[in-house]
Amino acid sequence: MLLYGSVALGGVGVWLALPRGKRTPQVLGALLAGAAGGMALLGLGLAGGLANLYFYVFALMGLGAALKVITHPRPVYAALYFILTVLAAAGLFLILSAEFMAFALIIVYAGAILITYLFVIMLATQAPEEGQEEAAQAPYDTNAREPFIACAASFLLLGVLTTMMFRGAGQLEKAAPLNPDALLVQMPRKVENVLRAHGMIEAGDKVAHDERTGRPAIDAEAGTITVNRKSGGTRVFTKDQWPADMHVKNIEGLGFDLLREHPGTIEIAGVILLMAMLGAVVLSRKQVQIDEDEKQKQALGDGGGR
Amino acid sequence: MMTLAQSGFPEVMSQVTLAHYLFVSGAMFTIGLVGFLTRRNLIIMFLCTELMFQAAGIALVAFGRFHLDFTGQTFVIFVLTVAAAEAAMALALVVLLFRRRESLDAEAWREMRG
Structure with a gap:
């Protein structure tokens, strides 16, 4: 109920805030929409704490600025x-x-x-x-097109989209925690470098390889790393011995996911960018014939410089 | 949970849930949709599509974060790529259209309606 109320309120607020002609209750609309957004967020459960405060600040900032994007003339x-x-x-x-x-x-x-x-x-x-202080606003900037139908349809969509969140969010299955350190198996060089930088192994010591699988002997679950000493023998590091920068960072995980799981997609993205570049060049190179005579006249008229 | 917090993933905040992020994403998408439908300035219409891309990006990253999977972030990279390509093409078109009609009004092209 709260959901549909706040969605409807948000719809009315955005509708009021859209520019139309001279006199508009824009501020009122923005306030209404903001109140609706805040209400819906509160309805999902208020969360305390500093990090959560940042969430609310950024969320309201983003939504408010988005509202300004579509309402500013x-x-x-x-x-x-x-x-x-x-x-x-x-x-x-x-x-x-x-x-x-x-x-x-x-x-x-x-x-x-x-x-x-x-x-x-x-x-x-x-x-x-020349005489004007600033350009008059074009009518197509100050008048919205069919604001009511658009707001009604869009906020109906929002209501449908968010129904699940209010009803079933609590029943959603919790995703199994995935250990990002599992990626360490694929980067034995990083492990060696980190350990060497911390003076835990000497130059020439290598991460051991599992004899059966042939993979580096790094067990992310148990947190053990087996190292072959150059001087002979092995040494095992347990998880509480790991230096802090051993753990997989966001950018490393992202890079691995990007290049290992989606290499074809990168190629396609490159082709898309190439096509877009070619298309943009071709499109904007095209000269419009109608303007040419006028431009020449203008150039002759005021000496070619503006 | 302890191992997660140690390994570069700060612990999921106790109360802000996936639903919060999805609501922000949905609301931003809706605002972009309203803007796309109501504004008549071609440039602002394309700006609103960028707004919708943003919303999709927030949803993807939030899903990735709460499922502890990097694929969400990877897809935001591709969304960025597509957004850049789309911006280049769209703005080239807008410049072309502006040269023809000296107006950015989408209604100036209403005879193109099928």
Whole structure:
């Protein structure tokens, strides 16, 4: 019940916040939508603690900025608010201990994609007239198209999407904990380097290999590492002897997953990027014939410089 | 749980659950959808698709985190790739369309309706 109430409230809030003409109860709408978002989050259960506080800060920041993106009448500000959304999402990624993705998101989205957007916004906006202080807002920026139907349909979708979370989230099976250190079996060189850096083995000592399987003798479950000494004999390190930086880090796990499980997908992604680049070049090279005469006239008219 | 906390994965916060993240993701997706349907500026419409990509990314990373699997994060990399490709193509199209009509209004192309 709370779910549907807050979803409906959010829908009304977004509907009110959408720009239409001159007078709009935008602030009221934004407040309503914010209240709805907060209510739904509270309905899922309030969580205390500092890390949880960060979750709420980033979540509300992201949703608020997203609302601003779709309601701000000026495209440049919408793009800037989108950067704020990206930063909030990166914060959520950090809380989810996906550090690499958080920074990749900031670099790729805020650094590259959004700059492209800003370029195009500035390329494709009419310059203000001489006498005017600033360009008048184009009517297509200040008037939303069929806001009611869109809000109703979208928030109906949200209600359906989130029904499961309120009803059955508690009954979801807990995923079996997976030990990321299991990946250490695949990186004996890292194990050797870490152990050597901490002075636990000497140069020339190698991680032993299991005689039956031929794999490095690293047991992530039991936490034992067997090392063949150069001087002969073996030495076993148990888990409480592991240096702190022995454990698999986010970026290492990500790299292994990316290159071991999805090598074909990387190739496809590369092809997609290549095609997009070619397509963009071909598309934007095309000259529009209609404009040419006008441009020449203009160039002759004011001496070619603007 | 102790071993998880030691191994680079801080322990899952006791109370913020997967459902919280999925709700944030769903709400952000919905906002992007509303924006895509209601705004008439072509650039903002594509910005809203980026918003929806963001929402999908949050959901993927949250799932990956709570199932202790890196595949979610791997897929966010591919989502980023597709988003970059889409942005390049879409913006090239927008520039092309703007040169023809001197307007970013999606309604300026309404005769293209099937």
